[in-house]
Amino acid sequence: xxxxxxxxxxxxxxxxxxxxxxxxxxxxxxxxxxxxxxxxxxxxxxxxxxxxxxxxxxxxxxxxxxxxxxxxxxxxxxx
Numbered sequence: 001x002x003x004x005x006x007x008x009x010x011x012x013x014x015x016x017x018x019x020x021x022x023x024x025x026x027x028x029x030x031x032x033x034x035x036x037x038x039x040x041x042x043x044x045x046x047x048x049x050x051x052x053x054x055x056x057x058x059x060x061x062x063x064x065x066x067x068x069x070x071x072x073x074x075x076x077x078x079x
Contacts, residue, residue, distance in 0.1 A: 033057045 036053040 029057075029061055033061075 033054045036057060038053055039050055040053050040056065041048060041050040042056060
């Protein structure tokens, strides 16, 4: 068998502090969501919806991620 090489070495990935913090926050969020499974009623203006708490928590987490990605104030500036 002949092995085809691109001539470029594989890039080694380093584990950064930012990666570890994000990973820990994801694990904590998942644990928090899994432990809160009771049904809750949410009222917003004239709507009233009853769903399991984990769905509400997941929805709020996703909304936070979307809002955080829309406002890149804390990202390093590209040169």
